[in-house]
Amino acid sequence: MPKSISGAEIVFKCLEDQNVDFIFGYPGGAVLPIYDELKNHSSIKHILVRHEQGAGHAAEGYARSSGKPGVVLVTSGPGATNVVTALTDAYMDSVPLVCISGQVPTHLIGTDAFQECDTTGITRPCTKHNWLVKDIKDLSKIIHKAFEVATTGRPGPVLVDIPKDIQFQKTNYSKFKKENKSNGKIHNNFNHKDIDELVKLMSKAKKPIFYTGGGVINSGPKASELLRELVSITGFPITSTLQGLGCYPGDDNLFLGMLGMHGTYEANNAMHDCDLMINIGARFDDRITGKIDEFSPKSKKVHIDIDPSSINKNVKVDLPIVGDVQSVISAIVKTIKKTKPNFVKSNKQQISKWWEQIGKWREKKSLEYINSNETIKPQYAVQRLYELTKNKDTFITTEVGQHQMWAAQHYKFDKPNRWMTSGGLGTMGYGLPAAVGVQIAHPNKLVVDIAGEASVLMTIQEMSTAVQYNLPIKIFILNNEYMGMVRQWQELLHDKNYSESYSAALPDFVKLAEAYGCVGIRAKTPEELDDKIIEMINTDRPVIFDCLVDKQENCFPMIPSGKPHNQMLLGPKDQEKNKITGKGKTLV
Amino acid sequence: MSKSKSAYSIPGKKGKLDTHIIVVWVDNEAGVLARVVGLFSGRGYNIESLAVAEIDSKLNISRITIVTTGTPQVVDQIKLQLKKLVPVHKVADFKREDKQVIFKEMALFKLVGNNNKRVKALNACKKFNAVILDKTNKSCVIQITALRRDIDKMSNNLKKFGLVSVSRTGAVAMTRGAETFK
Numbered sequence: 001m002p003k004s005i006s007g008a009e010i011v012f013k014c015l016e017d018q019n020v021d022f023i024f025g026y027p028g029g030a031v032l033p034i035y036d037e038l039k040n041h042s043s044i045k046h047i048l049v050r051h052e053q054g055a056g057h058a059a060e061g062y063a064r065s066s067g068k069p070g071v072v073l074v075t076s077g078p079g080a081t082n083v084v085t086a087l088t089d090a091y092m093d094s095v096p097l098v099c100i101s102g103q104v105p106t107h108l109i110g111t112d113a114f115q116e117c118d119t120t121g122i123t124r125p126c127t128k129h130n131w132l133v134k135d136i137k138d139l140s141k142i143i144h145k146a147f148e149v150a151t152t153g154r155p156g157p158v159l160v161d162i163p164k165d166i167q168f169q170k171t172n173y174s175k176f177k178k179e180n181k182s183n184g185k186i187h188n189n190f191n192h193k194d195i196d197e198l199v200k201l202m203s204k205a206k207k208p209i210f211y212t213g214g215g216v217i218n219s220g221p222k223a224s225e226l227l228r229e230l231v232s233i234t235g236f237p238i239t240s241t242l243q244g245l246g247c248y249p250g251d252d253n254l255f256l257g258m259l260g261m262h263g264t265y266e267a268n269n270a271m272h273d274c275d276l277m278i279n280i281g282a283r284f285d286d287r288i289t290g291k292i293d294e295f296s297p298k299s300k301k302v303h304i305d306i307d308p309s310s311i312n313k314n315v316k317v318d319l320p321i322v323g324d325v326q327s328v329i330s331a332i333v334k335t336i337k338k339t340k341p342n343f344v345k346s347n348k349q350q351i352s353k354w355w356e357q358i359g360k361w362r363e364k365k366s367l368e369y370i371n372s373n374e375t376i377k378p379q380y381a382v383q384r385l386y387e388l389t390k391n392k393d394t395f396i397t398t399e400v401g402q403h404q405m406w407a408a409q410h411y412k413f414d415k416p417n418r419w420m421t422s423g424g425l426g427t428m429g430y431g432l433p434a435a436v437g438v439q440i441a442h443p444n445k446l447v448v449d450i451a452g453e454a455s456v457l458m459t460i461q462e463m464s465t466a467v468q469y470n471l472p473i474k475i476f477i478l479n480n481e482y483m484g485m486v487r488q489w490q491e492l493l494h495d496k497n498y499s500e501s502y503s504a505a506l507p508d509f510v511k512l513a514e515a516y517g518c519v520g521i522r523a524k525t526p527e528e529l530d531d532k533i534i535e536m537i538n539t540d541r542p543v544i545f546d547c548l549v550d551k552q553e554n555c556f557p558m559i560p561s562g563k564p565h566n567q568m569l570l571g572p573k574d575q576e577k578n579k580i581t582g583k584g585k586t587l588v
Numbered sequence: 589m590s591k592s593k594s595a596y597s598i599p600g601k602k603g604k605l606d607t608h609i610i611v612v613w614v615d616n617e618a619g620v621l622a623r624v625v626g627l628f629s630g631r632g633y634n635i636e637s638l639a640v641a642e643i644d645s646k647l648n649i650s651r652i653t654i655v656t657t658g659t660p661q662v663v664d665q666i667k668l669q670l671k672k673l674v675p676v677h678k679v680a681d682f683k684r685e686d687k688q689v690i691f692k693e694m695a696l697f698k699l700v701g702n703n704n705k706r707v708k709a710l711n712a713c714k715k716f717n718a719v720i721l722d723k724t725n726k727s728c729v730i731q732i733t734a735l736r737r738d739i740d741k742m743s744n745n746l747k748k749f750g751l752v753s754v755s756r757t758g759a760v761a762m763t764r765g766a767e768t769f770k
Contacts, residue, residue, distance in 0.1 A: 124623060125630050129674040132618070149674060185672065291597050309668035312661060489595060561594045 007136050007167040008037040011100065014143040015044055017176040020071050022047055022062065022440055024055040028075025029115055030102030033167035047440060047469060050461040052079050054433035056086020057459070060095045061437030064420045065395055067220060069096040069150050070437065076102045077115030080161075081122065085427060088126040090157040092424025093243060094218055096150040097157035099127075100143075105165040106134060119161045128156040136169040144176050153186045154307040155218055187308055190323035195331045197319060198278070198302055203340060203347065205276035205300075207354040208236045211259065214243030214423070215281015215305060217416045219325035223247070224416040226329040227280065233336055235344045235351065237358055239267035241282045242408055242423045250412030256358065257367070260288040261559050262405040265366035265568055266358055268557075271296055272565035273357070279303045281325045284314040285424070294564035304328050366557040366570055367409050376526050378403065378478045378549040382410040382450065385476060388533050395438045395447045397421065399431040399455030402484035402555045407450040429458030432475060436462055439471040446474070446537065453479040453546075454503055463516040466542040474536050475544045477509060480551045488554045492569075493561075509546035518542035603659035607636070607684040609691060609761045610666060611769070615675040616642045616650040623673055624652055633658060633666055637693070637736070637758030649677065653760050655684075655736075680769045688764050694757045695739045700727045701750030709749035713742060727752075 005013070011034055015023070024047045027035045038046055049055040052074045059070025070090075074083050080101045090097045104113040120132045129149050131142045139162070146158045202208060210231060216223050224247040231238050231254055238248050239259040248255055257264035259271055271277065277299045282288070284303075289295040292314065301317040303310070304325060311320040321328055336343050369379045382403075396411055397420040398404040404421055413419050420438060422430035431449040439447045449456070456477055466473050478484075486501040513520030519539050523532040523546070536543050556571040614620045621640055628635050636655040643651045656666065663681065670679045682689045699709050706728050710718055716732035716739075723729075732742065736759060743754050763769060 120619060121622070124619070124626055128672075134618075185674065286597055289597075293601065307672070309665060309672055311668075313665055316661070561596060562598050 003172070004170040005173055006033065006037070006170050007139055007162065008033040009040070010136075010139050010171070010173050011143065011162070011167070012037055012041040012044065013173050014140055014176065015071065016041065018144070018147050019068075020044055023071040023073050024049055024058045024062070024437065025073030026050075026052050026055060026075065026079060028079050028102065030076035030104055030164050031073060031079075031100075031167075032102075033164065034073065034100070034102070034162075046073070047436070048465065049433065049436075050464050051459065052082035053085050053429070054436070054459055054462040054465065056083045056097065056099070057089070057427070057430050057433035058437035058440070058462070058465075059097050060086060060090050060093075060430075061397060061420050061434030062441045063090075063095050063097060063437075064217075064434075065417050065438040066441040067417065068441075069098055069147060069155075072097060072099040074099065074101050075115065076104055076119065077117045079115075080119040081117060084122060084126060085425075087123055087157045087159065089422050089425040089427045089430065091126050091128070093422065094155050094214060095157065096155035098143075098146050098150050099123075099157060099159040101159060101161050102167070103132065103161045103163040106163045107165070109163065119159070123159045126157070127159050130159040130161065132161045133163065133166050136166050136171045139166065139171075140173055140176070149185075154215075154310075187306060188323045188327055190321045190328060190331075192331065194319060194321050195328070195335050198321065198332060199335050199339065201276055201300055201302065201319070202234060202236075202278075202336075203343070206350055207270075207274045207357075208234075208276040208278065208351065209256075209270050209274040210236055210238040210278050210280060211241075211271065211282055212238060212244045212247055212280045213241040213282025215325050216244055216247040217281075219281065219306075221416055223281075223326035223329060226326060226333060230329050230333050230336075233333065233343055235348060236278075237270055237355070239263070239271065241285070241288055242421060244282060245408060245419045246413035246416045249414040251414065258408050259565075260285075261290070262409065262555055262557065263559075264409075265364045265557055265570065266361035268559065268565040268568055269361045270358055274299045277301045279305075279317070280329070281305060283310045286314070289315060290559045291562055291564045296565070364570065366568070369553070369556075369571060371526075372550065373526060375550045376523065376529055376547060378406050378480070378553055379410055380526060381476075381478055381523075381529065381547050381549060382406045384529055385448065385450070385533055386411045388530065389446060389448065389537065392446045392537075394418065395420070395435075395442060395445055397431040397434040397438060397447070397449045399449070399451045399458075400426045400428045401452045401455055401486075402480075402488065402553075403450055403452040403455075403478040405485075405555045406478070411450070428452075428455035430455075432456055432459050432473075433462045433465075435473040435475070436465050436469075436471055439466070439473050440469070443471075447472075448474045448476050451475055451477045452484060453477050453481065453506060453509070454483045457507075460512070463513075463518060463542060463544070467517045471542060472540050473542050475542075476536070477544065477546050478549045479506075479509070479546055480549050480553070481506060482551060484553075485555070491554065509544050513542075513544035516542075516544075518544060520544050520546065522546040522548065524548050603661065605657045605659060606663065607655065607657050608663050609682045609684065609689070609759060610654045610656060610663075610670070611680040611682070611761055612652040612654070612670055613677040613679075614650050614652060614673075615677070616648045617675060620650070620675045621652070623675065624654075624670065627669055627673070628654070628656070628666075631665070631669065633662065639758035639760050653758060655759050678769070682761055689761055690764060691735060691759050691761050692733050693736055693739055693759045694731065694733045695743070696721070696755045697730045697732070697743070697746055697751055698727060698753040699730065699746065699750045700752050705749040709746055709751075712745055712749070716742065
């Protein structure tokens with residue numbers, strides 16, 4: 001006869017059965033019974049954040065860099081509402097999170113009790129699923145189900161809302177048995193005829209391209225290995241979305257760089273002119289497609305995705321393959337090896353003209369910028385950071401804005417799970433707490449948050465968390481005193497009316513670092529930059545690096561809005577010729 | 589070439605709208621209707637009418653019937669998004685024109701007036717399985733079951749016979765013949 005245990009203890013039993021090592025959280029009235037139980041479970045370490053949003057992003061960073069679900073524990077009311085941004089972020093970027101929130105006791109639900117809010121109502125549109133536990137007997141079943149929903153199919157966040165009286169009540173806990181039965185929400189039964197069809201298309205294509213996304217990373221490290229094999233046995237060019245960076249080596253010759261609004265000239269033009277587009281784990285996001293009516297007009301489109309609702313959502317495709325990226329690529333590789341063992345050789349001639357064309361586009365050198373001896377160019381700062389850290393297994397997180405795009409353009413990743421950025425939701429303030437989560441998952445690795453001074457101030461309080469747990473994260477701020485991306489849009493599209501995009505009062509980041517009990521470093525000139533970066537890398541404590549960069553620099557290349565892929569705006573030299581004109585600010 | 593100052597693309601061409609009847613089998617649990625309805629409102633899909641009730645108390649299954657309009661692409665998205673919801677078991681989709689499917693809505697009409705008017709009203713309703721549910725000297729309540737546009741027509745026609753109140757349900761649907769939707 002198993003002994004009766006409390007709801008709070010059941011929560012921990014479930015977490016133990018799910019092999020959870022860390023939870024990111026913040027205590028409060030409605031979760032006190034769970035916090036009381038924490039001391040009895042030494043295998044689970046609690047990371048105390050400074051704001052619940054930080055807990056959510058830290059869990060995201062943990063999940064993305066480790067491949068395990070991130071676990072968040074927050075109280076009712078404000079605790080739950082504060083975590084909503086992070087849940088939405090995880091939902092948009094398909095990050096597995098399990099959020100456990102406290103709720104007021106069941107008899108007070110609906111009475112506008114202290115710190116009560118309709119948590120399941122508020123989080124319904126930003127989670128894969130959520131539960132309000134009304135009966136202690138359902139608790140363990142629900143928590144295990146929550147982990148299953150978060151981690152299977154297209155991953156995402158879930159939330160379990162547990163009223164305080166349920167945390168106190170007692171019942172039996174039966175050990176969790178993993179069921180092999182599918183819940184009918186996971187789709188991996190693709191048809192092998194479709195694979196044969198795809199291989200046929202590939203062997204006929206004269207201008208093929210692989211367009212890969214975050215789905216490759218979510219499918220696990222094996223998927224990235226298989227992708228590399230697939231690219232090498234076909235010799236096709238490959239481009240990646242923001243979220244997919246790292247699934248293919250960034251410095252490889254077959255890699256055209258990132259595509260999309262701030263993608264390279266060659267990647268976007270290749271997307272526009274290709275005759276066969278093979279989308280692997282990406283979702284035709286509007287930052288990728290540009291003007292949808294003119295998106296890659298001449299191509300056959302193949303879409304490999306685990307989420308059936310991603311197919312034909314934005315772009316109609318010719319051959320959908322619903323399945324896990326890893327299994328699909330594995331099937332493709334096997335089929336090619338079996339039916340066309342000399343694919344690369346026999347195909348080389350056929351796509352040689354295509355590579356010639358790509359070479360011409362490459363000559364534009366669309367990521368080039370005019371360097372300076374006086375001021376640090378932000379691109380130069382990212383390049384130097386890359387050169388000085390590329391021999392270590394470095395993990396990069398970012399905030400959102402120009403610095404994020406420069407990081408994506410100039411930092412070359414060669415492994416998956418090394419790049420954590422908020423792509424779908426575009427959450428300023430993501431990078432610092434995410435770096436905390438990454439460092440927790442990888443205590444001995446170098447973790448750098450490439451940040452903007454405006455973004456980082458949104459969650460700067462998490463420096464305190466980093467100091468408390470001795471997490472030597474490096475906050476590398478490209479400080480231009482502007483909300484750079486806003487300023488850039490205002491310069492290009494709103495007649496240089498820099499409405500509210502300048503931060504007239506910023507903290508002294510070096511002193512701020514000292515106030516938090518970590519190390520502050522400032523770089524003012526290109527000359528001293530390398531030494532300062534090396535000093536940062538060699539500091540075994542959290543660092544805030546204040547890199548004073550050119551205030552007017554813009555992020556190029558860029559696809560102006562309403563334009564297709566082949567009408568890009570290049571850097572300063574090219575710009576004079578292609579001024580954006582016209583009116584209509586209606587759509588933002 | 590369109591020009592825009594927006595950070596987003598301009599809207600593309602709109603396709604032709606069709607009316608579809610979507611039937612969803614769900615676990616009858618708290619909040620399930622909010623999930624389904626929230627999906628529609630959150631993604632900007634239309635709901636023309638909605639009918640929901642438990643159909644199997646043992647298995648705890650409810651059946652939701654939603655009448656919606658959308659381009660073929662949008663209707664496909666609706667189905668795929670619905671199928672992703674955890675409490676959803678299956679989703680069926682019928683076109684309004686489909687002859688293999690029966691659609692019915694029910695309406696209650698309250699009429700106030702003299703006997704003559706009421707007899708005329710009842711006559712007018714005859715083809716729609718009219719039933720008198722309540723009768724007084726001055727009034728009556730008539731129930732009809734019909735298609736949406738017939739009910740629309742009737743609620744207009746009955747105005748001259750003293751119609752004072754209308755209450756109607758959303759559509760429910762079922763396939764003809766021995767087959768059931770799997």
